[in-house]
Amino acid sequence: MPIRPENQRRYPADWPAISARVRAEAGNHCEGSPAYPDCRAENGKPHPVTGSKVVLTVAHLDHQPENCSRDNLRAWCQRCHNTYDAPIRRAGIRKRRDAAAGQASFELEKQS
DSSP: OOOOGGGGGGSOTTHHHHHHHHHHHTTTBOOOOSSOTTOOOBTTSBOTTTOSBOOOEEEETTSOTTOOOGGGEEEEOHHHHHHHHHHHHHHHHHHHHHHHHHHHHHHHHHHO
């Protein structure tokens, strides 16, 4: 998953090596998520369900990039990772939208 620019500093400097190690330990296959526990999609191959090319990513179960302990990390295909992160992403989108709306209304008030 792409790392949002504002979160990049939260990842350790050796994140690329940590991520590579997790994917290697998983045998370059999805480790399965709560939604799809039996998923074993293989990196670089067509996903057995979606048919899209699998890009294996590494997920933080607690959504805290600073916490890189192995028990907090999972090698996941896009389907597993996106499904797991969906509630957090929706909340982030809502927060950014509300902040932008608040900023816009503040700017209008200043101009009045």
